Amino acid sequence: MHVLITGGAGFIGSHLVDHHLRKGDRVHVVDNLSTGSLDNISQHLTHPEFRFTEDDIVTWPDLNEVVSWADRIYHMAAVVGVFRVLERPIDVMATNIAGCERLLRAVHRCGWKPEVLIASSSEVYGPRTDERLREDMDLIIQPEAPPRWNYAISKLADEAFALSYARVHDIPVTVVRLFNTVGPRQTGRYGMVVPRFVRQSLAGDVLTVFGDGKQSRAFTDVRDTVVMLDEVAAKANARGLIVNVGREGETSIESLAHRVIERTGSDSEVEYVPYEIAYGQEYVDIPHRCPDLTRLHSLTEFRPKWTLDATLDDLIARARRTHGAS
Known part of the structure; x- marks a missing residue:
């Protein structure tokens, strides 16, 4: 399999690189290293099945060519992190939305339909207080939204673009809402x-x-997350769906x-x-923020192996x- 990972030098993206190279896949990463780090993927730079391009997904001139090569695309590129989101609210909106739409447009134009997985976030649920957050719930955006919610708005726009391209152009897209992923290489x-x-x-x-x-979160080890992302992306019945990815507790x-x-x-x-x-x-x-995983569990039998204590000890x-x- 040929795999393209945007933002692949970042925390989750670099673990996707590890995962797919272990499976024997060919992997191409594009990352502008604004939040990712070359150290995260340095061990793979001489791997014969790995290629890295330092560039911005919004302006990368080779996007169309590489999209045509890929069997699967993970779109992980985004401005992330609370401090950066608060400090750079315009960049969050412009980069996250434009990058995702440009990628989907390239997929539509390439004349072939790779599996596409778009990374969204549990932030889109907004200030809900439900015990479990389901993909079909109404979402809350506060009036006169403060900069914190720009990230959620940008991810909602990405979701809307993804599902629209899936419906209008029959592109095999799945959206995943990630919940508090932790593990090695996170800064x-x-x-x-x-x-x-x-x-x-x-x-x-x-x-x-x-x-x-007192605020609480459900933490998932990144090494479990990438397995779930791989399995969800491979499921034909996940196309055109939004899927929570995380763990309970x-x-x-x-x-x-x-x-x-x-x-x-x-x-x-x-x-x-x-x-x-x-x-x-x-x-x-x-x-508090905890996912309802009914839809995820209907798509994959995999269950997280890493407990929070095991992750902390590691x-x-x-x-x-x-x-x-x-």
Whole structure:
């Protein structure tokens, strides 16, 4: 299989590269390295079945040619991370929407129909308080939407484009809404909580919990996520659908902080930082977010193998090896 991964030097994209090269597929990555890192894929640069192009999906001149080569496309390229989303609200909208529509247009023009998987986000559900979030629920966008919601709006636009191309041009597109993926290569630089807590705890620093820490999330290890993405993308009955991808079982951010401290054996303390100070502006968080996985489970029998504790232990061990932390 020939696989194109946009944003493939990023956190999830680079694990998709690992996964498909292990399967013996040929993989082409395009990434402008604005949030991705060459370090994430450096081990593959000499692999005979791997090719990397540093370019922007919005302007990449070879897009049409490579789309015509691909059997499957994962569109992971986007401006991501809370800090970047708040700092660059215009770029979020322009890049995320234009990049996705340009890719879908190229697929339509290529005269052949690769499997296409478009990465969306649980952010599109907005400030809902339901116990489980289903793909067929009404979505909430607050009036006079603050910059935080620009990311959700951009992903909703991507979803609308994807489903429209599927209906009008019969392109085999599936949209996946990802829920709080964590694991190796994720960086805390743009607001990701797990790598930030691990780094702070190993350094003996205070773990900074934004807000009151009662907000909860369902965390999924990236190594499970990429298997689910592969299996969903391969399913003909997933075409034209939106599918939640994640795992059940929520953990509060406050509990996560104490869990990391316990597993590192650190004497770090927890400090609660108001959102206004953490983000430099008014910020509305979501009290909890957990996916309804009925649709996912109807498409694949795979169930996540990594528990949150196993993921944390793995990340802690990796950080100690990399930085020589005790």
